[in-house]
Structures are given as structure tokens and as C-alpha cells.
Amino acid sequence: MLGVMLIAPCVLIFCAVIVYPLVSAVYLSLFNIFTPTLQGNFVGLQNYAELFAGEEFWRSLLNTLIWTVCTLFLQVVLGVAAALMLHQAIVFRALARSLILFPYFVSTVVAVLVWRWLFNDLYGILNHLMMWSGLLQMPLDWLGSMPNAMVSIVLVGAWKYFPFVVIAILARLQTIPDQLYEAATIDGAGAWSRFTDVTLPQLKDVLMVVVLLRAIWDFKEFDLIYLMTGGGPLIATQTLPLMVYKEAFGLDAMGRATAVAVAMMAVMLVFMVLYLRRMGKEEAR
Amino acid sequence: MSAAGVTFTRVRKAFGEAVAVKGLDLAIRPGEFVSLLGPSGCGKTTTLRMLAGLEFPTSGEIMIGDRVVNDVAPGKRDIAMVFQSYALYPHMTVGENIAYPLKKQGMAKAERATQVARIAAMLKLEALLDRKPRQLSGGQQQRVALGRALVRSPKVFLLDEPLSNLDAKLRAHMRAELIELHRTLGRTFVYVTHDQLEAMTMSDRIAVMEGGELRQFAPPREVYDRPANLFVAGFIGTPPMNTLPGGFTDGTFSHPAITARFTVTGAPARVVLGVRPEDVLIGQGPHRATVRVVEPTGHETIVMLDAGGSPLTARAPAEASLNPGDAVSFALRAEKLHLFDAESQARLDARAVTLGESE
Amino acid sequence: MKRVAFNLMAWTIVLVTAFPLIWMVITSVKPQFELFRIPPTFWPEEITFEHYRRLLWETPFLTFMRNSLILSFSTTVLVVAVATLGAHSLVRFRYPGRERLAQLVLFTYLLPSVVLILPLYLMMVWLGVANSLLSLVIAYTSFALPYALWLLRSFMQGIPDDLESAALVDGATRMEAFFDVILPQALPGIISTSLFTFILSWNEYLYALVLVNTDSARPLTTGVMSMLVSSFNIEWSLLMAASVMMSVPLIIIFAVLQKYLTRGFGAGGVKG
Numbered sequence: 001m002l003g004v005m006l007i008a009p010c011v012l013i014f015c016a017v018i019v020y021p022l023v024s025a026v027y028l029s030l031f032n033i034f035t036p037t038l039q040g041n042f043v044g045l046q047n048y049a050e051l052f053a054g055e056e057f058w059r060s061l062l063n064t065l066i067w068t069v070c071t072l073f074l075q076v077v078l079g080v081a082a083a084l085m086l087h088q089a090i091v092f093r094a095l096a097r098s099l100i101l102f103p104y105f106v107s108t109v110v111a112v113l114v115w116r117w118l119f120n121d122l123y124g125i126l127n128h129l130m131m132w133s134g135l136l137q138m139p140l141d142w143l144g145s146m147p148n149a150m151v152s153i154v155l156v157g158a159w160k161y162f163p164f165v166v167i168a169i170l171a172r173l174q175t176i177p178d179q180l181y182e183a184a185t186i187d188g189a190g191a192w193s194r195f196t197d198v199t200l201p202q203l204k205d206v207l208m209v210v211v212l213l214r215a216i217w218d219f220k221e222f223d224l225i226y227l228m229t230g231g232g233p234l235i236a237t238q239t240l241p242l243m244v245y246k247e248a249f250g251l252d253a254m255g256r257a258t259a260v261a262v263a264m265m266a267v268m269l270v271f272m273v274l275y276l277r278r279m280g281k282e283e284a285r
Numbered sequence: 286m287s288a289a290g291v292t293f294t295r296v297r298k299a300f301g302e303a304v305a306v307k308g309l310d311l312a313i314r315p316g317e318f319v320s321l322l323g324p325s326g327c328g329k330t331t332t333l334r335m336l337a338g339l340e341f342p343t344s345g346e347i348m349i350g351d352r353v354v355n356d357v358a359p360g361k362r363d364i365a366m367v368f369q370s371y372a373l374y375p376h377m378t379v380g381e382n383i384a385y386p387l388k389k390q391g392m393a394k395a396e397r398a399t400q401v402a403r404i405a406a407m408l409k410l411e412a413l414l415d416r417k418p419r420q421l422s423g424g425q426q427q428r429v430a431l432g433r434a435l436v437r438s439p440k441v442f443l444l445d446e447p448l449s450n451l452d453a454k455l456r457a458h459m460r461a462e463l464i465e466l467h468r469t470l471g472r473t474f475v476y477v478t479h480d481q482l483e484a485m486t487m488s489d490r491i492a493v494m495e496g497g498e499l500r501q502f503a504p505p506r507e508v509y510d511r512p513a514n515l516f517v518a519g520f521i522g523t524p525p526m527n528t529l530p531g532g533f534t535d536g537t538f539s540h541p542a543i544t545a546r547f548t549v550t551g552a553p554a555r556v557v558l559g560v561r562p563e564d565v566l567i568g569q570g571p572h573r574a575t576v577r578v579v580e581p582t583g584h585e586t587i588v589m590l591d592a593g594g595s596p597l598t599a600r601a602p603a604e605a606s607l608n609p610g611d612a613v614s615f616a617l618r619a620e621k622l623h624l625f626d627a628e629s630q631a632r633l634d635a636r637a638v639t640l641g642e643s644e
Numbered sequence: 645m646k647r648v649a650f651n652l653m654a655w656t657i658v659l660v661t662a663f664p665l666i667w668m669v670i671t672s673v674k675p676q677f678e679l680f681r682i683p684p685t686f687w688p689e690e691i692t693f694e695h696y697r698r699l700l701w702e703t704p705f706l707t708f709m710r711n712s713l714i715l716s717f718s719t720t721v722l723v724v725a726v727a728t729l730g731a732h733s734l735v736r737f738r739y740p741g742r743e744r745l746a747q748l749v750l751f752t753y754l755l756p757s758v759v760l761i762l763p764l765y766l767m768m769v770w771l772g773v774a775n776s777l778l779s780l781v782i783a784y785t786s787f788a789l790p791y792a793l794w795l796l797r798s799f800m801q802g803i804p805d806d807l808e809s810a811a812l813v814d815g816a817t818r819m820e821a822f823f824d825v826i827l828p829q830a831l832p833g834i835i836s837t838s839l840f841t842f843i844l845s846w847n848e849y850l851y852a853l854v855l856v857n858t859d860s861a862r863p864l865t866t867g868v869m870s871m872l873v874s875s876f877n878i879e880w881s882l883l884m885a886a887s888v889m890m891s892v893p894l895i896i897i898f899a900v901l902q903k904y905l906t907r908g909f910g911a912g913g914v915k916g
Binding site for chain 2: 719776804806807811812813814815817820824825828829907
């Protein structure tokens with residue numbers, strides 16, 4: 001009885017700000033609503049029909065997938081490498097860790113401002129460094145043309161979120177018993193095979209969870225892409241969350257926007273169910 | 286302010302599908318030291334937690350003294366409990382840990398200090414009162430847990446495997462201290478353990494449990510000498526009692542290596558003969574066996590024999606020179622033989638009269 | 645020798661990673677004219693705090709800062725208080741639907757904001773609180789509460805059951821056991837959770853973008869971006885100064901309370 005009373009505030013807030021909006025989103029997606037007046041009429045599944053018939057939804061979905069896969073891949077590779085590096089004894093390790101982790105905690109707004117300044121075509125240091133080192137002949141338009149814009153957001157995404165992988169992997173590395181490495185050394189394993197035969201198998205579980213979690217979070221990323229490119233040039237880097245925003249507040253089509261959001265969530269459900277299953281298994285252990 | 290008895294009447298506890306305790310009837314006398322003994326999962330801890338009020342019985346009745354406590358909160362049952370993990374409050378000092386039950390009773394601060402000092406003196410904890418639990422050794426933590434239980438002078442002490450986290454030497458020492466404590470306090474102790482040595486040495490009576498059921502409730506000597514069934518026979522004693530299945534006709538037990546005549550009434554056709562290793566006398570006698578394994582322990586030698594296809598363990602003097610493969614003769618102490626019904630596993634009231642080798 | 649080479653390599657990587665943030669600080673103290681030098685200078689030839697002065701006194705930055713502080717503090721206090729009780733209930737009590745509820749929490753923790761934001765926007769309009777800090781506090785609970793609940797639940801699962809049992813046997817009621825024993829044990833977890841909730845709220849952008857469009861109620865994230873958009877030509881030194889100022893609370897948390905951050909991480913989404 002007391003237990004139910006203690007959880008009650010949580011449940012009430014959940015219903016108000018999550019369950020109700022969720023149900024409401026599905027409901028709204030069946031209407032044609034003009035955003036400024038919030039007036040609308042019931043149109044059934046027409047929003048979805050238009051969406052799936054049109055090209056923009058599929059293009060945005062494809063963009064979302066490209067962004068998610070590329071940035072996630074970089075995050076994992078960089079994250080694992082950096083974690084292995086930081087796991088070694090290096091001088092001022094605590095400071096090195098803080099510096100590596102900081103991008104993750106800094107606001108996306110700050111990250112974007114800094115990178116847009118770095119990417120600046122006239123005064124940005126990146127173009128200058130690359131021209132100075134001979135990698136580029138001409139200043140590059142990092143954000144205004146394709147495929148540069150996609151490459152840019154993928155890179156910034158990797159920079160901002162790879163520390164998440166670092167922390168997770170680092171925590172796991174610290175729990176691998178030294179005896180495993182000693183045993184492997186006695187069995188004649190070299191440095192590389194100690195890594196592939198001892199470290200990697202131990203990291204498999206946590207990597208799985210990290211990949212799922214980051215896949216979900218990258219898939220729904222709005223701030224970073226919206227602030228970097230706004231989806232441009234044209235809709236070349238427009239992902240699904242950006243499309244929702246544009247439909248709702250750019251094109252004033254609230255109903256169609258919710259339809260995009262609901263469709264996007266349906267795609268995400270696959271990952272979410274996988275993750276929940278995974279966590280369910282961990283709980284049982 | 287005195288000891289109280291504890292009575293379980295048809296107490297049943299189910300966790301969903303799984304039944305932990307199946308209709309337990311148990312009456313513990315005031316001031317008695319009772320051990321609940323059994324393998325893990327036998328329901329002994331659940332029984333203790335129900336007595337503490339931390340679990341609620343699915344059905345049945347629990348009484349402390351003459352009060353039904355089914356609906357009484359743990360803190361109002363006039364009990365104290367020592368946990369296997371000690372469960373000391375990590376953020377409180379030793380003194381605060383011991384004083385906590387008194388604080389919850391609403392005792393004034395000065396009075397609490399006196400009581401804590403009394404307990405600390407009793408358990409030699411005076412020097413540690415300002416330390417935090419994590420600064421203590423396992424043995425010291427154990428004493429603090431004991432102190433926190435003692436301080437409120439409860440009617441019944443509940444102890445859940447309190448010694449299992451100590452090393453062997455300290456454990457032997459604490460056993461003696463607990464016996465002494467029980468004697469001086471004169472309170473009821475209910476002690477959960479899976480260690481038969483603890484149960485045998487400390488208890489007035491042992492309640493042997495298995496699979497959520499009570500298998501025997503008797504003084505240690507009786508549990509050892511007259512096990513009520515095959516489970517108790519096999520669970521108590523190291524090495525355990527030998528059990529030899531055989532036929533039974535006209536008062537005669539027959540096994541490939543052993544025959545024995547019993548005076549018994551109404552025995553079934555299939556029985557199990559039980560004999561403790563110390564009652565198997567190697568050297569001479571009517572029975573024959575082959576030595577399989579010899580394990581010298583220092584003060585004696587454990588010998589594993591093959592008697593007519595059945596394994597048979599014997600205790601031999603340390604100086605006995607035996608080698609695997611030796612053929613030996615042996616005798617059994619007739620007055621120490623046990624007979625069990627192979628079907629119901631229950632003890633049969635039987636006395637052996639003559640022993641001989643089978644043909 | 646190998647050690648030195650490895651250290652050198654490791655620190656090069658660390659510095660490259662940190663370079664954008666280092667560059668942010670350097671830019672913020674360069675005089676305006678030096679910014680547009682081609683090629684750019686690395687070390688400022690002259691250090692100036694002019695941009696900080698202008699940021700604080702000539703822009704609405706301080707209003708945004710105040711809004712962000714109020715917003716993040718209120719969200720954190722509300723969410724952590726509610727979630728602490730809820731997590732205690734999820735971990736120590738038995739009632740039908742408890743497991744389902746825990747799963748639901750994890751599910752909502754993954755939910756994309758863009759799905760919730762349009763109905764929430766309608767809700768705020770309907771409630772008549774649109775365009776206020778209150779609307780943001782309400783909206784922020786939608787992501788902060790599942791997060792805090794999940795984090796605290798993992799922390800509380802790490803507190804042994806026996807502690808509460810001991811307190812109950814010692815005469816405490818369940819609420820007393822919670823305050824006397826569970827709460828002090830959960831304190832490090834509560835601190836971690838508060839920090840994470842604070843950072844999440846401090847950094848939030850999308851809800852603030854949709855729900856608030858007056859400077860008086862804007863938090864830093866949307867406020868600073870609106871400064872970027874509204875100004876005729878982009879004043880990078882001002883924006884870099886703003887970025888540094890925005891990161892100050894994080895730097896403080898990082899320097900002082902880092903162990904709580906890493907602890908929270910282990911308990912959060914990665915491990916059960």
C-alpha cells in the first residue's frame with residue numbers, strides 16, 4: 001500500500017507528460033491541423049498515405065540511417081581505441097580522461113557553435129590548417145554543399161558522442177581480471193592475440209548494449225543536425241526528427257508532422273525492443 | 286522481560302508458484318536454543334524471516350509467547366535478529382548502530398548511552414564505539430551485530446547463519462561464546478544454519494528441514510543416534526551414514542555382503558540398512574569387502590570399501606595399514622544398526638540380534 | 645623510450661580531441677580584429693575580456709543564464725525528489741505491475757522527444773502556460789524523470805535488502821527505515837542523478853525551441869542561438885565567450901564532482 005503511494009507521483013507525471021502525449025500523437029496524426037490556429041479536421045490515414053507516397057519521407061529516412069550508421073561506427077571505433085589508450089598508464093591520466101569526456105557533457109549548442117567557427121569557410125582554422133599542410137588547395141565549404149555537409153555532421157556527431165563509448169568501455173576494462181591476461185601470456189599469446197582473445201570477448205556484452213543505446217539516441221538526434229546544417233543544403237542532411245520539426249513549424253502542418261513522428265517511432269521500436277530484451281536478460285542475471 | 290516460546294501452526298509460505306515452506310508445525314520452548322538445519326533452499330531462512338515479520342505466511346499461525354504475531358510489525362515483536370551479512374548501518378558508528386533499536390523505542394539519550402556502554406563492555410567493543418563498520422574486521426562486525434541484537438533484551442533472538450562469514454578458527458571461538466551467551470541470558474534462540482557442527486554443538490534441539498518440510502525435531506544426540514528418516518540419516522554426520530538397500534523377509538535383512546536378523550514387527554519387503562562409518566569395524570568379522578580408497582586424516586583413516594557391490598565407508602584407526610585392492614573382513618556393531626523403510630524412507634523400530642555373512 | 649612515445653601519442657590524441665574547446669577559449673579572448681586575420685594567429689597577440697563584458701552587460705545573456713539556472717534547478721529538485729521515492733518503491737516493495745512499470749520506465753527513457761513535443765506543445769497552449777519557464781519544467785520532466793528513475797533504481801538495487809530488514813527488526817517503520825538507512829546509503833546515487841539531471845536540463849534545446857519564443861523566458865541554449873541568428877553579421881568572439889560562459893557550470897561540476905559523474909554512468913543506461 002505504502003509502496004503504491006510512493007510510486008504514485010511518478011506514475012501521475014508519467015501519464016501526464018509521456019503516456020498522454022504518446023497516445024495523443026497517434027491520434028493527432030489522423031488530423032489535418034494548421035499550426036498557427038490549431039484548428040483541424042479528421043482525415044484518417046491520409047497523412048500517412050501522402051507521406052509514404054512522397055519522396056521526402058523516404059529521403060529523410062535514408063539520411064537518418066546514413067547519419068546513424070556512419071557516426072555510430074566512428075563513435076565505436078574511436079571510443080574503443082581511446083578507452084584502450086586511457087586504460088594504460090599515461091601521465092596525468094585523470095586530466096586526459098576529463099579532456100576526452102568533456103565533449104559529451106558540453107551542450108550541443110556550444111559544440112555546434114565551436115565547430116561552425118572551426119568550419120567557417122573564410123576564417124575557420126580547419127581550412128587554414130588543411131591548406132597549410134597541403135591537404136587542400138582551396139577553402140572547402142564544409143556545411144553548404146554535399147557530401148561535405150553529411151561528412152561534417154557525422155564527424156561532429158562522432159566527436160561529441162564517442163566519450164560515451166569511452167566511459168562504458170573503460171568501466172568494463174577495469175573489471176577484466178589480470179589473471180586472464182597472465183593465463184593468456186603463459187599460454188603463449190602475444191599482445192595482439194591477448195587483445196582479440198581476452199579483451200574483445202570480455203567487451204562484447206557491453207559493446208552490444210552501447211551500440212543499441214547509441215543507435216537509438218543517434219537515430220533521434222535533433223539538436224546537432226538542426227543547428228549544424230538545418231537539414232540543408234535543401235534536404236540533403238534532413239533526418240526524420242528535422243522533418244517533424246519542419247512539417248510542424250515550417251510548413252504549419254501539425255497533423256502531418258505527428259504522422260512523421262509516429263512513423264519514425266515505429267522504425268525505432270525495432271531497436272528499442274532489442275535493447276529492452278537485452279536489459280531484461282541482464283536484469284535476470 | 287523474560288524468554289518466550291515460539292509456535293508455528295500449519296505455516297505455509299508460497300512465492301507465486303514456488304512453495305518455500307509447506308505446512309510447518311513447530312513448538313519451541315521458552316529459553317530453548319533451537320537450530321533450523323538443512324541444505325540451502327530447504328525453507329529455513331524463510332521460516333526465520335516469517336518469525337521476524339519480514340515475510341508474511343501465506344497461511345497458518347505464528348505465535349511468540351501467547352501472542353499471535355502474524356500481523357505484528359517486526360519492530361513490535363520483541364525480537365532481535367543477527368543477519369548473515371551483519372547488516373550494520375554503514376553510515377553510523379558502532380555506538381550509533383548499537384543504539385539504533387533503543388532510539389526507535391524512544392529511549393532518552395543518556396539512558397541509551399548507558400545501555401550501549403553496558404553492551405560494549407560485555408562484548409569488548411569499548412575501543413571501537415566511534416569507528417564506522419567498514420573499519421572493522423569481520424569478527425568485530427559480527428560482535429557489533431550481536432551487540433545491536435542484545436541491547437534491547439528481546440524475548441527471542443533470531444540468528445541467520447551468523448558465523449558463516451568468519452574464518453574457521455574464529456567460528457569455533459564464536460560458537461563457544463554463543464553457547465555461553467545463551468546460558469547467561471536464558472532467552473530463546475532460533476538459529477538458522479546449514480552447518481551441522483554448529484547445530485550439534487550449540488542446540489538444545491535441532492529442527493532438520495528439507496524441501497520446505499520438517500524432517501525431524503529432536504535433541505542433537507537423538508538426531509544422530511536415531512535419525513527419523515533416510516534424509517536425516519544422510520544429512521547428519523561426516524562422513525555420512527552408509528545406506529545399503531536390501532530385501533527383508535522373516536525378520537532377516539539380506540544384502541550380497543551382509544545378512545542380519547532383526548526383531549521387528551510389520552516391516553516391508555524392501556528396506557535400507559543404515560550404519561555409521563564408526564560402527565563398521567575392519568579387521569575381523571563375518572563380512573568381506575575390498576578396499577577401494579584409503580584417506581588418512583591424521584587422527585584416523587577413512588576407508589572406502591566395496592561390500593558386495595555397495596559402497597561402504599568405515600573409520601579405521603590411524604595406524605591401520607590398508608591398501609587399495611586389499612580384501613578385508615569387517616564386523617558391524619549390532620546395537621548401532623538402523624533400518625529404514627525403502628518406500629517411505631521412515632525409520633523402522635528394529636533391533637538387530639544376529640549378524641552373518643550371506644552366501 | 646616506448647613509454648615516452650606512447651605518452652606523446654596519447655596526449656596528441658587527447659589534445660586533438662580537446663582542440664575545439666581550447667580553440668573556443670582562445671577565440672573568446674582575442675580582440676575582434678585579430679579574428680579575421682588570414683592566416684589566423686594561434687596564440688592571441690593581445691588578450692581581451694571585452695567580449696565577456698559586452699556579453700554580460702549589452703546582451704540579454706544574464707537573463708538567459710538566470711532562466712537556465714531556475715529551470716535546471718527546479719527540474720532537478722522536482723524530478724529527483726519524485727524519482728527517489730519512486731525508485732525506492734520499485735526496488736523494495738512488492739505489488740502487482742511493478743515489473744511492467746520498471747520496463748515502461750526503460751522504454752520511455754528511449755522515447756524520442758519529437759514524438760512527445762507536439763502534443764506537449766498543444767497541452768501547454770491549452771493549459772495557458774505556453775511561453776513560460778513553467779512549461780519547460782513540465783516538459784523537461786518527460787525526459788528527466790524516466791532517466792532519474794532508472795538511474796536511482798540501479799543505485800538502490802545496490803543497497804542490500806538486509807539493511808532495511810535490520811532497521812525494521814530494530815523497530816523502525818518502513819518510512820523511518822527509508823529515511824534512517826536507505827536515504828543515507830543512496831546519497832551518492834542521488835548526487836550523481838542530480839548532476840546528470842541538471843546537465844540534461846542545462847543542455848536541452850528542442851523543447852526550449854518549440855515551447856518558448858520570448859527572450860524573457862528563454863534558457864541559454866535557445867537564447868544564445870537566437871543571438872547568433874538575430875545579429876546582422878555573426879560575432880564569433882561574442883558567441884565563443886557565450887559558449888565558454890555556458891560551459892562554466894559543467895566545468896565546475898567536472899572539476900569537483902567527477903567521481904559522481906563516472907559512477908552515474910556505470911549505473912545508467914549501460915549496465916542494468
